[in-house]
Amino acid sequence: MAPQVSVVVPVYNEEGNLPELHRRLVAALEGLGGGWELIYVDDGSRDRSFEMLKGYAAERPEVRIVEFNRNYGQHAAVFAGLRESRGEFVVTLDADLQNPPEEIPKIVKALQEGADAAGGWRKFRQDSWARKLPSWLNNRIVSKATGIRLNDYGCMLRGYRREVVDAMAQCGELSSYIPALAHVFARRIVEVPVEHAERGAGHSKYNFAGLMRLQFDILTGFSMFPIRALTWFGGITFLAGALFGVLLLALRLYFGADWAGQGVFTLFAVLFFFVGAQFLAFGLLGEYLGRIYAEVRRRPRFIVRQVHGRNDKENQR
Ligand code: UDP
Ligand code: MG
Numbered sequence: 001m002a003p004q005v006s007v008v009v010p011v012y013n014e015e016g017n018l019p020e021l022h023r024r025l026v027a028a029l030e031g032l033g034g035g036w037e038l039i040y041v042d043d044g045s046r047d048r049s050f051e052m053l054k055g056y057a058a059e060r061p062e063v064r065i066v067e068f069n070r071n072y073g074q075h076a077a078v079f080a081g082l083r084e085s086r087g088e089f090v091v092t093l094d095a096d097l098q099n100p101p102e103e104i105p106k107i108v109k110a111l112q113e114g115a116d117a118a119g120g121w122r123k124f125r126q127d128s129w130a131r132k133l134p135s136w137l138n139n140r141i142v143s144k145a146t147g148i149r150l151n152d153y154g155c156m157l158r159g160y161r162r163e164v165v166d167a168m169a170q171c172g173e174l175s176s177y178i179p180a181l182a183h184v185f186a187r188r189i190v191e192v193p194v195e196h197a198e199r200g201a202g203h204s205k206y207n208f209a210g211l212m213r214l215q216f217d218i219l220t221g222f223s224m225f226p227i228r229a230l231t232w233f234g235g236i237t238f239l240a241g242a243l244f245g246v247l248l249l250a251l252r253l254y255f256g257a258d259w260a261g262q263g264v265f266t267l268f269a270v271l272f273f274f275v276g277a278q279f280l281a282f283g284l285l286g287e288y289l290g291r292i293y294a295e296v297r298r299r300p301r302f303i304v305r306q307v308h309g310r311n312d313k314e315n316q317r
Helices: 019-032 048-060 074-084 099-112 129-146 162-169 180-185 206-224 224-257 261-297 312-316
Strands: 005-011 036-042 063-067 089-092 117-122 159-163 188-192
Touching: 005 019, 005 099, 005 129, 019 036, 019 048, 019 099, 036 048, 036 074, 048 063, 063 074, 074 089, 074 162, 074 180, 089 099, 089 162, 099 159, 099 188, 117 180, 129 180, 129 206, 159 162, 159 180, 162 180, 180 206, 206 224, 206 261, 224 261
Parallel strands: 005 036, 005 089, 036 063, 117 188
Antiparallel strands: 089 159, 117 159
């Protein structure tokens, strides 16, 4: 029988945190009083993480491990864990003890009360400024791209209802950002204030380049904004060039050839016109590219929760 709660944890070189994490996770899950399963995804760790995880799986039938052959990144790892999960409610969290396992019941409760997705909200975030600033930017971009305003998109302590997880699992995209992807399919989204601790052992796996890559994943995965900006820029330049040309022509006819400086300004008008037309063309090409990308991602377009009304098909038989 499917357990009520699945917990998915991505693990990359976390040997220093695993013993405490595992002990606290099991205690929190036992406290829930329902069936549970714990899925660790080993994202190609090069330390002893995988051996330790194997030990935990040998001890308890509720624990499973998904083993990657190399490092694919946090979101790929969470994705693999979601695919493997079977619980009615699925909770994700980081392995570095920044998300206290004791907060899991709060997330589960929000889902039980009817939320499709419940995100942790770190009101008092224990990270450096260098880590918080990109996250702030990230929050703004995801809020804009998904049209769903949340205080904290970056917190990986989050929970999802089964149907949302199933829809995400059907997505064929390679680069994705799980919290944003979930909101493509979730209707009732709530935020739950949760504690946040400093990292246990080790240090953050994200450097500046990694955060930038994540940013581009989000931007290209959930918004056409950059392409639309090109189109707008091109359109406006194009129009301005054309108007400028008309204005020059009118003034030239009125004031004569000397006023026009022998055509220097006309050159500008022509330049604007063509540069604008070029950007407009880029934007149009981009629109096609964006649509092709949307098609090849093969995201499910909708989820049917249930069909209501008399079951006609059954009756006809
Ligand atoms: N992680 C992973 N693969 C990676 C990088 C990170 O599975 O390539 C895991 C890591 O073990 C941790 C979580 O993702 O459980 C968050 O990583 P980290 O704490 O380094 O990120 P931050 O807290 O700075 O966002
Ligand atoms: Mg962390």
